[in-house]
Amino acid sequence: xxxxxxxxxKVFIKTKSGKIFSNSLIxxxxxxxxxxIFISLVDKYGQSAMVVxxxxxxxxxxxxxxxx
Numbered sequence: 001x002x003x004x005x006x007x008x009x010k011v012f013i014k015t016k017s018g019k020i021f022s023n024s025l026i027x028x029x030x031x032x033x034x035x036x037i038f039i040s041l042v043d044k045y046g047q048s049a050m051v052v053x054x055x056x057x058x059x060x061x062x063x064x065x066x067x068x
Contacts, residue, residue: 003053004039005030011041014058015051023062024049 006026013021023044032036037053 001052003031003039004013006039010062012041012058012060012062013039013041015025015055016057019051021051025067 004030007029011021011024011026013019013024021041021043027040027042027048030040032061035054039051039053039056041049041051043049
């Protein structure tokens with residue numbers, strides 16, 4: 001799956017630093033400065049956030065039965 005395929009999807013993300021985003025909507029993907037890829041999202045509280053792809057341990061479509 002390409003990074004751009006995540007745009008518009010609700011996701012669960014776990015980062016290397018332990019941050020968890022659940023039920024978050026991927027707003028945009030900026031891969032113009034490869035290999036650094038920025039992922040912009042709106043979290044379940046309506047707050048904007050940005051994650052660098054290299055920091056992501058887990059990304060999956062959000063479901064009730066995901067593993068942490």
